[in-house]
Amino acid sequence: MSDRTARVALTRLAEPGYARVTSLVTELGAEAVLRLLEEQRRVQGVYSDAAARMFDLDPDRELRDAAARGIRFVTPSDDEWPPALDALALADPNGDVGGVPIGLWVRGELRLDEATARAVAIVGSRTSTTYGVGVASGMAAELVQAGYCVVSGAAIGIDAAAHRGALGARGTTVAVLACGVDRVYPAQHRDLLKYVVETGLIVSELPPGCSPTRPRFLARNRVIAALAQGTVVVEAAIRSGALSTSTWAGRLSRPVMGVPGAVTSAPSEGVHELLRSGEGTLVTRASDVLELVAPAGEAMVSPRRATPTARDRLTSRDKQILDAVPVVDAAPVPSIARTSGISAVEVTDALRRLQRGGFVESNGVGWRVVRAGSA
């Protein structure tokens, strides 16, 4: 039995991301782990969970069947394996879940490593708002235009919006599923997944045919975080699965980012907590994200400032004088000098300067401010 077929067998035997199996595979290799499992089939304990599934294994047939349906199995020894996933070996597990995937079942034309060489995960709640959907799509569209791939989980709400934004901007998007890559879950995303697989990839730790369960979603979230260089959370309630993805990004020491909503908005509460606790960085547009995920110094964002107005460029003394010029009824120089506390000589000079700049006007007797918009 080869490493590849052993891994196929293991994805059938163990639940995805089961840390005790994944860590053993990383340490001993897949063949050794499979052999151990077979030898100790009758031993009571954790391995007996796997033993229940052991009887009708035929990894070779499984690979053949998958290939016939355009599905391939990618292992760490393949060229296509994204090195970003290996970082999971060093990340602390979350309870039982963790470790490098034993292998990934993939559908789609692109090479997985090339597609995810520059990737950002955009995740969020299923119970989102039109605001969150708009932000997620818009951000995804801008990110793919900047040459990034958008990774998400194909769930209803923010996930789907992220995929759609990427598709609409003719970019690459990768959907990581918590079921077999041949399955359509959720059912109403048949169309969405069809287009994702046409121009991007569908990926899962689970072999074809498997159905989604709650623990599988949590394991899946770690793959999303690991495939991307950073994770953006758009709308997540306080107990949202999207936060588990961002937690994984944190464990992997990759940028965790949050898009704020209205402070009263329940679907944004989890994001706000993420930002408040300091775990995540506030981002409001794609360039903010790029600054964090791009190689250092490549996509710097200069601090946003209001564009300076002509008034901002005046010297502080000129501003002081301008503030003393009345708006409605023109005032003579001595009055302006008194109000501003600056000598009449300097005020006269300054007023001429300000007149050339179009700030004040004279009626021969006094001066007043030129009103914005009336000029």
Added chain:
Amino acid sequence: MSVATARTITLEGATGHLVDVQVDVAPGVVKTALVGRPDASITEARDRCRAAILNSRFDWPTTRRVTVLLSPADLPKRGSHFDLAIAVAVLVAGADPRKPPVVPADALEGVVLIGELTLDGRLRSVPGVLPMAMAAAARGARAVVVPEPQAAEAMLVPGLTVLGLRSLAQVVACLSGNEIPDAPPVALTGSGPVLTWRGEQRLADLDLADVHGMGDPRFALEVAAAGAHHLLLSGPKGAGKTTLAERLPGLLPDLTVEEALELAAIGSLAGSVLAPDAGLPFRPPFRAPHHSATRASVLGGGTGRVRPGEVSRAHRGALFLDEFPFFGADIIEALRQPLESGEITIARGEEVATFPAHTMVVLACNPCPCGDYHPADRDHRCTCTEVRRRDYRRKLSGPIVDRIDIVRNVEPVRPYELLDPTARPEPTAVVRARVARARDRQAVRYEGTPWRVNADVPGPVLRERWPLTDEGQRLVDARVLDGALTRRGGTRVHRLAWTVADLGGVDRPTARETEAALGLRTGEPLPAWVLDRPELAS
């Protein structure tokens, strides 16, 4: 016979009153007197009738005193359609007792006469025949005589014999049971369109399938159509507000016979004559007056006869006011009444006309004077100063907007939305079917009440008989408590929640529907499920 009575109808707004035209022909100073508060056009009837009678080869009692009384005498009467009744009554009253009567007196029993006479005795069409015929039927008339081109219109009224005739001679023959003489057809007068132009049919060709993105305002439009809720669309120029609003009529279900009659009656009052083969207008109207429209044209009024305005012509349909801040402030202000009560009263001198105006109002506006500002778009290119924007916004708020149920910001469609391969904009037919089902649910629920749609139901009744679920009500209460909603706003949310529930086929609004309703009312983001319509899942 020296006294005779014929009957006709006078209109006060859309209300018709039966009028007795009583003619007395007696010896005395030779004179024709017209009493009973006639207006100028009825006073002129004297001359028209005299000429028409003589030119139709009948006798005018030239040597006697003719008194015409229009009773009830206290009711002001207006219009030129009294001619026929006056002329016929004069013929009966003035008949020479020695000769056989021109028209037997009992022939006038239960007959209402409507029509203007030309000097040569032909019968000309007049505005308002349909409401007059409706009033005649309601007051027990068995037959109504109308100018021939308008017979089709009068025939829309069930249970009424309609005699469409061309001349006074024909009317006389018909009433006395003689053979009806031939007469040349009388051309239709009235202010129908002279030309047909593309614009007329344009709205019928518009389909929601051509509108990409805009999931949020699309949902708002659907809810508005389903519950007849008033809608405000705000957004930068070119965002698609008009595009959306013009697709509203396609979503509205057909009118009932009763509603179509009401609408046709209003059209008749406005002077448009129903084409003979057109039948009742079953498609709900969509009226979109320009913001330069006058007060009289929008609300009703005009010189002489009070005509219904656009707000009444949109009865049972929709009135779309694009760029509504540019409409006269008094027009906007006066829309308050129809928005609240479904009718509009125009009081002028001693004349008070009430027209039905049960319409849903769709307002569209730019968020600022230059039209480029957008509160949710930090990259907007608005050049207005903050002061100008504030002045403009002040115009937007106020009593009308407070009566609007749904407030939406329309954001321009972004390029990736246009190219989204998974987007399947629903066609109008699909949405209309959903709206129709929602309307059916309302019809069942409000059976035996005066209300038809959720927007009609008064707040107290709604709370008493059709409350929200507890969780839904808690959401509303929380927003009322934190000041985001007024009490009235809370009622509007309640109505909207029912419409959202009716669209979704839910028996009673839960937190889910109430949440969407709250968003619609406050202009806040909606729950994202409104974007994923079940019909889209394949």
